[in-house]
Amino acid sequence: MIGNFIADAVRGNKYKNFSQGIQNGIILHRHIDTFTDKHEIVRKSKRRLHERYGHYDGVIIDLFYDHFLAKNWNDYSVIPLDIYAQGFYNLLRDNYNILPEKTQQLLPALEKYNWLYNYQFIEGMKSVLQGMNKRTKMISKMDLAIEDLQLYYSDFEKDFTIFFNDLIAFTNKELIQL
Numbered sequence: 001m002i003g004n005f006i007a008d009a010v011r012g013n014k015y016k017n018f019s020q021g022i023q024n025g026i027i028l029h030r031h032i033d034t035f036t037d038k039h040e041i042v043r044k045s046k047r048r049l050h051e052r053y054g055h056y057d058g059v060i061i062d063l064f065y066d067h068f069l070a071k072n073w074n075d076y077s078v079i080p081l082d083i084y085a086q087g088f089y090n091l092l093r094d095n096y097n098i099l100p101e102k103t104q105q106l107l108p109a110l111e112k113y114n115w116l117y118n119y120q121f122i123e124g125m126k127s128v129l130q131g132m133n134k135r136t137k138m139i140s141k142m143d144l145a146i147e148d149l150q151l152y153y154s155d156f157e158k159d160f161t162i163f164f165n166d167l168i169a170f171t172n173k174e175l176i177q178l
């Protein structure tokens with residue numbers, strides 16, 4: 001779990017500085033990223049946003065899909081989302097010293113605003129998109145993406161459901177190989 005979460009903050013072969021379990025999580029995350037980027041349904045979702053957001057379309061779709069995962073959490077897990085999120089924050093805190101600096105800096109806001117839990121709500125997504133827009137110095141216009149989420153809500157949710165079922169199958173195969 002830790003490796004999967006920190007993967008974007010670990011560049012190149014620096015993943016080899018971590019334990020085997022965390023290395024596996026980072027490698028799995030990288031394989032999932034490749035699978036996601038090539039998936040036709042994800043590309044379809046991104047096309048709805050590309051004209052307005054350019055290369056930020058992928059980040060926005062990741063966030064939208066996080067929303068649908070959180071919203072439909074009970075379809076995918078027997079552990080309630082609030083309990084899962086708290087356990088995950090505890091795991092990160094317990095392993096704080098091995099987290100990359102970028103992740104260490106993110107952790108207080110992640111917990112304070114309970115991002116994992118609040119992704120399920122439109123207001124939670126609005127807040128995250130506004131924060132992401134600020135991080136890009138207002139260049140991305142991601143704060144406007146809440147309008148697109150609401151406009152194409154059922155289309156994005158259908159895309160997510162198809163994609164996520166494919167992702168589960170892909171991930172199960174990858175975990176066996178790791």
